[in-house]
Amino acid sequence: MQQLPVLFFVFMLLIASAAFAQQPSRADQLNDEQIIEFYQRAQASGLTEMQIEQAAMSQGYTVSDIAKMRQRMAKIKQQSNRSGQLSVDTLINRAQQGSLSQRPYALSDSLNMLRRDTVRRPYIFGSSLFKGTSLTFEPNLRIATPRNYVVGPDDELVVEIYGNSSESFRLPVSPEGSVRMLNLAPIFVSGLTIEQAEQRIIGRLRQAYQGLNRPGSGTYASVTLGNIRSIRVTLVGEVLVPGTYTISSLATAFNALYLAGGPNPETGSFRDIQVIRNNRVIRTIDLYDYLLRADKKDDIRLLDQDVIRVNDYGVRVEVLGQVKRPAIYEVKPGETLKNVLGFAGGFTDRAYTFSLTLRRNTPRELRISTITQEQIAAFVPQSGDRYTIGEILGRYENRVQLTGAVMRPGDYALGDDITSVRSLISRAEGLRKDAFLNRAVLYRERENMDLEAIPFDVGRLMRNETEDLPLMRQDSVHIYAVRDLREPYYVSIEGAVNRPDTLPFISNLTVTDLIALAGGFQEGATPTRIEVARRIREDTTKMTGRETVQIFQFAIDRDLQLQPSEARFLLKPFDVVYVRTSPRYELQQNVAVFGEVMHPGNYAIESRSERISDVLRRVGGLKPEAFLPGARFSRRGTVIATDLGAILEDPGVPGNLLLEVGDSLIIPKRPEVVTIEGAVLNPSTVGFTEGFNFRDYVTQAGGYTDNARHKRSYIVYANGLKDRTKRFLFFRKYPKVEPGSRVIVPFGPLTEERRLTPGERVGLITVIGTMTVTLATAVLNLARLFQ
Numbered sequence: 001m002q003q004l005p006v007l008f009f010v011f012m013l014l015i016a017s018a019a020f021a022q023q024p025s026r027a028d029q030l031n032d033e034q035i036i037e038f039y040q041r042a043q044a045s046g047l048t049e050m051q052i053e054q055a056a057m058s059q060g061y062t063v064s065d066i067a068k069m070r071q072r073m074a075k076i077k078q079q080s081n082r083s084g085q086l087s088v089d090t091l092i093n094r095a096q097q098g099s100l101s102q103r104p105y106a107l108s109d110s111l112n113m114l115r116r117d118t119v120r121r122p123y124i125f126g127s128s129l130f131k132g133t134s135l136t137f138e139p140n141l142r143i144a145t146p147r148n149y150v151v152g153p154d155d156e157l158v159v160e161i162y163g164n165s166s167e168s169f170r171l172p173v174s175p176e177g178s179v180r181m182l183n184l185a186p187i188f189v190s191g192l193t194i195e196q197a198e199q200r201i202i203g204r205l206r207q208a209y210q211g212l213n214r215p216g217s218g219t220y221a222s223v224t225l226g227n228i229r230s231i232r233v234t235l236v237g238e239v240l241v242p243g244t245y246t247i248s249s250l251a252t253a254f255n256a257l258y259l260a261g262g263p264n265p266e267t268g269s270f271r272d273i274q275v276i277r278n279n280r281v282i283r284t285i286d287l288y289d290y291l292l293r294a295d296k297k298d299d300i301r302l303l304d305q306d307v308i309r310v311n312d313y314g315v316r317v318e319v320l321g322q323v324k325r326p327a328i329y330e331v332k333p334g335e336t337l338k339n340v341l342g343f344a345g346g347f348t349d350r351a352y353t354f355s356l357t358l359r360r361n362t363p364r365e366l367r368i369s370t371i372t373q374e375q376i377a378a379f380v381p382q383s384g385d386r387y388t389i390g391e392i393l394g395r396y397e398n399r400v401q402l403t404g405a406v407m408r409p410g411d412y413a414l415g416d417d418i419t420s421v422r423s424l425i426s427r428a429e430g431l432r433k434d435a436f437l438n439r440a441v442l443y444r445e446r447e448n449m450d451l452e453a454i455p456f457d458v459g460r461l462m463r464n465e466t467e468d469l470p471l472m473r474q475d476s477v478h479i480y481a482v483r484d485l486r487e488p489y490y491v492s493i494e495g496a497v498n499r500p501d502t503l504p505f506i507s508n509l510t511v512t513d514l515i516a517l518a519g520g521f522q523e524g525a526t527p528t529r530i531e532v533a534r535r536i537r538e539d540t541t542k543m544t545g546r547e548t549v550q551i552f553q554f555a556i557d558r559d560l561q562l563q564p565s566e567a568r569f570l571l572k573p574f575d576v577v578y579v580r581t582s583p584r585y586e587l588q589q590n591v592a593v594f595g596e597v598m599h600p601g602n603y604a605i606e607s608r609s610e611r612i613s614d615v616l617r618r619v620g621g622l623k624p625e626a627f628l629p630g631a632r633f634s635r636r637g638t639v640i641a642t643d644l645g646a647i648l649e650d651p652g653v654p655g656n657l658l659l660e661v662g663d664s665l666i667i668p669k670r671p672e673v674v675t676i677e678g679a680v681l682n683p684s685t686v687g688f689t690e691g692f693n694f695r696d697y698v699t700q701a702g703g704y705t706d707n708a709r710h711k712r713s714y715i716v717y718a719n720g721l722k723d724r725t726k727r728f729l730f731f732r733k734y735p736k737v738e739p740g741s742r743v744i745v746p747f748g749p750l751t752e753e754r755r756l757t758p759g760e761r762v763g764l765i766t767v768i769g770t771m772t773v774t775l776a777t778a779v780l781n782l783a784r785l786f787q
Helices: 003-019 032-044 049-058 063-082 194-205 253-259 287-293 337-343 373-378 421-427 458-462 511-517 612-618 644-649 694-700 758-786
Strands: 156-163 167-172 219-225 230-237 243-248 268-277 280-285 307-312 315-321 327-331 355-361 366-372 386-389 399-404 410-413 435-445 451-456 476-481 490-495 501-504 525-535 549-554 576-581 590-595 601-604 632-635 638-640 664-667 673-678 684-687 714-716 722-724 726-728 731-733 742-745
Touching: 032 063, 156 194, 194 219, 230 253, 243 253, 253 268, 253 307, 268 287, 268 327, 315 337, 327 337, 337 373, 366 373, 399 421, 421 458, 421 476, 435 458, 490 511, 501 511, 511 576, 590 612, 612 644, 612 664, 673 694, 684 694, 694 742
Parallel strands: 230 307, 315 386, 399 476, 490 576, 590 664, 673 742
Antiparallel strands: 156 167, 156 219, 230 243, 268 280, 268 307, 315 327, 355 366, 355 386, 399 410, 435 451, 435 476, 490 501, 525 549, 525 576, 590 601, 632 638, 632 664, 673 684, 714 722, 714 742, 726 731
């Protein structure tokens, strides 16, 4: 695979040599850009400087040409370093030689491939360390050259010579473990640390550079690690995916464990992981050090052919309940239950620490034990133990409660200074002023958890007139307030005030005070008629048997002044104050008059006795084009048929209605059309023709249909009045048609009957005549027979 890059580079050199074949030196004819380009292409193809020089010499380049090329490259690097630009070597970053093993699959759950049950299994502490994808333990290739790094085949060493001479070499370590540079003999570096390899290389370079790295020589060299090799390590034992993995030579034990999925949570140990090198255990890894203390002392760097063995777990115990990390933990020899609780993060704030419960496996069955607080430090766990830490009870060992009408209600500690009810109330800074002194209650918990009420007279108790009550744990004392033993007091005000409301009762509250709280009188209020309704409570001597409340009347001016005798009247709880409205005080109520009148618009109803005729006089009269028979009077959206002409002629007619708020009257212009609707052949609207009667307009609509009900025809006039067809003997009188009328012919029921044709009538008469003659002949024959 390396022949193609070599040939490509040689081909480029030949092109350059052909271009300058007549020149004395090929290197002198190449510019700096061409030299840098050739050098970068060669390095990108994986060739070292020595391989490039050998390929050039095989194509006819002399040693002097190569030496000049090397000098040109050193000069270019010095210039680029002075100008702050990157050198050619720095363009090639440290990289990993060869391909590395990849993690075979994402381990979201180490047992999820086979498990499909929905039962939540106990969490094994540490099993999630190697499951995620965000924590990979990948080595950082950009770190400085590690101390004590052991050089091996496929590593690359970078030799930098600076000072009086400037050179740079990238030396790959051959499979035999040696490196070569210039025309010097190979240098064996495999198995040496990077420091030892540096000393050996510098010692060999002194053959070409006298006094290299010695004081006063002026020429110095340094050896660093370039591209790094791959190593192979094997993971065996109880790992999730055992096998041999190819990893970076900078990789550590944690990186290898991550690639293999970590210890098998079901069988593998997280605390006994051995790193074996040359058949000797060099380190035993305890992952708990990293998980609990972030200690990576056991995360050592691996070497080629190292073996990592994950042993079977020894002792595992399960910790449940009130600990910070309930899980299954692995216990090493010499560790006690105290260490296990430390692994679990210790107790939670609500843990019952007086004792904990142990469930232990015996050869035949299970056994329950109780471990006290004193035994935890020395108790040795056994495999399969399950420790359950309970939660403290929701009870208090020394609490007493005080509620109600005291200055500081709440929970108090039963102790030296609080031993009785009197001392408890004193600690709460005494009773409130509204305390009900005749009775209080002490609630006490019996042995069966039922509550017992112990009443006492708190007033006499605080005055030392009765024996004090000793307190016990969980006792609760309640002091009643006076307000707790009565209905909530309030007063109400209704009527012509700005804010009618129900307000809490206040002592010494007068009627004027309550009116002021309600925002004062409305404009329509009658201050001289104020009433107070009071419930009958005790005094009934002045009441008759039928009265249910007491009524008090007052006269107040608008400045809220009472008579001196009445000013002493105080309101009591549940009083209701009524403020009346003036009998003639009302809001303006309007009716609307529109259409062909002199002054259309809204008109206020002047009095309760105002009628339609009155408002018609107020509009200033009718316009000449007004059509009174078509006037429409509406109330609440419904048209009420009226005859304005008759009302104007005689206001005493029944149609002259009293006006109500929202009434409207519309007087239109004279309409010029008549509408024919219903059971006619062509329902339509036609122009009004003077002299046309009802049947003429029906004729203009095409006449009646077959199912028209002639006798039920009627007309609706423009003002909403109706008139129907009348019948006297064999004569019909149809209603008069006026402009704007609607002629309506009702429909009759549709039937299958039809009129007979003339031929059918002749045949029917013939049949009836024949039957009549036959019947008469039969009757005559019967008469003769009986004679």
